[in-house]
Amino acid sequence: MxxxxxxxxxxxxxxxxxxxxxxxxxxxxxxxxxxxxxxxxxxxNSEVIHSGIYYQHNSLKSVLCVRGQKLLYDYCDNNNIKYNKCGKYIVATNTDEAKKIIEIFENAKKNGVKHGRIIEQKELNKLEPNIKAVKAIFFPQTGIVDSxxxxxxxxxxxxxxxxxxxxxxxxxxxxxxxxxxxxxxxxxxxxxxxxxxxxxxxxxxxxxxxxxxxxxxxxxxxLYFCKGEYFAVRNGKQKLLKSLVYPVPNKNISLGIHSTIDISGNLKLGPNAIYVDKHSLNYRVNKSNLTSFYEATKRFLPFIEKKDLFPDQAGIRPQLSKTNGKIxxxxxxxxxxxxxxxxxxxxxxxxxxxxxxxxxxxxxxxxxxxx
Ligand SMILES: Cc1cc2nc3c(=O)[nH]c(=O)nc-3n(C[C@H](O)[C@H](O)[C@H](O)COP(=O)(O)OP(=O)(O)OC[C@H]3O[C@@H](n4cnc5c(N)ncnc54)[C@H](O)[C@@H]3O)c2cc1C
Missing domain, CATH: 3.50.50.60 (FAD/NAD(P)-binding domain)
Incomplete structure (x- = not known):
């Protein structure tokens, strides 16, 4: 051989x-x-070092992600690779969503995700005054890596x-x-x-x-190709969040359009989820999706206006099925x-x-x- x-x-x-x-x-x-x-x-991709919050208990995704997060931070420390352990909020904008975040929190605990905590509105207003929500969960270990x-x-x-x-x-x-x-x-x-x-x-x-x-x-x-686009947030608004902010996922094919911060501190919204033709790797961001990004995030990030959004990057997920809601x-x-x-x-x-x-x-x- x-x-x-x-x-x-x-x-x-x-x-x-x-x-x-x-x-x-x-x-x-x-x-x-x-x-x-x-x-x-x-x-x-979003370069997020995930915590393993949503995945089914004992799935490969949950087990490999929870341990993977620790190994990756250790690897970065040992090899001088930049990261930002900025933490992540999942935010509820009404009482129905507030119930759902408790379920997400319980699932995270079952998966062995430590340090997560429920944040009430008053505290959230102090920690991240630019988020509008009635309740949130904060996962301090989630971060961003220089991929x-x-x-x-x-x-x-x-x-x-x-x-x-x-x-x-x-x-x-x-x-x-x-x-x-x-x-x-x-x-x-x-x-x-x-x-x-x-x-x-x-x-x-x-x-x-x-x-x-x-x-x-x-x-x-x-495999099905599921494209995810991002829009950059500019006009001086990129510094208005310290952490990543995610909505409560609905019966969608992704976690919902959320805010991410890249390793240079720039704020972005994304990714969305659109199935595309398998034979072309087209990474162009469709400008006409700008309104749907604005609409998806204005409930919990009201400071972002349409004029602050600019097409950024896109990636494609290799997905094993198109089933809505199923991970x-x-x-x-x-x-x-x-x-x-x-x-x-x-x-x-x-x-x-x-x-x-x-x-x-x-x-x-x-x-x-x-x-
Ligand atoms: C929009 C989006 C956001 C994401 N966000 C995150 C995130 O925040 N955190 C996270 O943990 N994960 C995230 N992911 C997932 C993560 O990016 C992927 O799981 C990971 O990059 C997969 O790496 P890979 O090496 O398997 O695949 P790839 O990076 O696709 O590498 C596969 C390689 O195989 C090569 N190849 C293919 N065919 C051949 C061939 N015939 N001969 C030789 N070479 C070949 C390709 O050129 C390619 O370089 C995201 C993904 C997307 C699309």
């Missing part, structure tokens, strides 16, 4: 897996079709561990062979093949495609039972994939060791 382990995809998840496994295994390769790491979903520096650091770790990262290398064919996989890559003008004992699919939006390339045709792996879990599995031993498949790695990148890597290591 040419390699012991090949990871396809150099987003934050593929990089975290590569860095973790190359600590103890030689001949590890990471392949990326773009000319640098993190050009897709990993650089087009570029995180990925850069993981890339450096991989290289320091003497593993390989090949950019401009698109996997175009995969064949199962005895004890491993033959992987064919398009690089520059040419095509070449090599073999690997273990193959890890961390290709984000294209994970279902890679899974099919291996030979697995599972309808439950089909799909991550799929992270060794496909041995389907005849593909040592093919580790990661599908539907949407939020909180950034927060969970280090624990996803631990989990993949665990799958490999226990095989």
């Amino acid at each position: 040419d390699f012991n382990i090949t990871v396809i995809g150099a987003g934050v998840v593929g990089l975290a897996i590569g860095a973790n496994l190359s600590k103890t295994t030689n001949k590890v390769a990471v392949l990326e079709k773009n000319n640098k790491f993190g050009q897709e979903t990993s650089s087009r 570029y520096s995180l990925m850069k650091n993981l890339e450096t770790e991989i290289l320091n561990n003497r593993a390989d990262i090949a950019y401009n290398s698109e996997v175009v064919e995969i064949n199962k062979i005895t004890d491993g996989y033959k992987i064919t890559v398009k690089e520059g003008g040419g095509v070449f093949s090599f073999t690997s004992k273990i193959l890890i699919n961390a290709t984000g939006l294209f994970a279902d495609k890679i899974s099919e390339m291996v030979g697995l045709k599972k309808p439950e792996h089909k 799909n879990d991550f799929i992270i599995t060794n496909e041995e039972k389907y005849g593909y031993k040592n093919f580790i498949n990661l599908i539907g790695i949407e939020s909180p994939g950034l927060t969970s990148c280090l624990t996803i890597a631990e989990y993949v290591r665990h799958i490999i060791i226990n095989n």
Whole structure:
């Protein structure tokens, strides 16, 4: 075999897996079709270090996010990666929503989210006078991370561990062979093949495609592209909030348009959730959605006016279903039972994939060791 382990995809998840496994295994390769790491979903998100509040108890999302948050803060401290532990409010604007935030609070506690606390209106007015709400929950551990520096650091770790990262290398064919996989890559003008004992699919939006390339045709792996746009808040209003502010989620496909603060302290609203065509990665922000952003947030952030909003960035979530209100879990599995031993498949790695990148890597290591 040419390699012991090949990871396809150099987003934050593929990089975290590569860095973790190359600590103890030689001949590890990471392949990326773009000319640098993190050009897709990993650089087009809110950069929130989530706490694990909403996910179903004991789901992979909940377990990997709660531990992932701690590991990520420790990793940032140890590697001088910037973060801002700014905290997050979920705000209720009426008595019905106030009941719902208690349910969310209970779910968070069940998931092991510590330090959350209920804030009554009077206290909220003092802490964040620009939020309009009757009640809130505050999660002080939620924060923002500099995702570029995180990925850069993981890339450096991989290289320091003497593993390989090949950019401009698109996997175009995969064949199962005895004890491993033959992987064919398009690089520059040419095509070449090599073999690997273990193959890890961390290709984000294209994970279902890679899974099919291996030979697995599972309808439950089909991914839907759900675009999320952001609008920047300007005109001097960007400094009017200290923390992230989320509404109570309704039966929607996302957490609801909320306010986020980036690592430079700029305020944004987003993301929304719009299903888009699978064949184009169109990251343009549709200006005509500005009004819906304003309408969605004016209840709890009344200081933001339409004229303060400017189109910003967009990202695309790889979602396992279009079901309203349902939160799909991550799929992270060794496909041995389907005849593909040592093919580790990661599908539907949407939020909180950034927060969970280090624990996803631990989990993949665990799958490999226990095989
Ligand atoms: C709008 C939005 C907001 C989000 N907010 C948050 C947040 O605040 N906090 C949080 O924790 N998570 C958040 N997420 C989720 C998070 O961004 C993702 O879970 C995470 O970035 C997934 O990383 P990845 O490495 O799996 O995927 P990607 O970053 O998409 O990386 C996959 C890589 O595989 C490569 N690839 C694909 N096909 C091939 C091929 N054939 N050959 C070689 N390479 C290939 C791609 O080029 C890409 O670089 C958000 C996502 C979106 C869309």
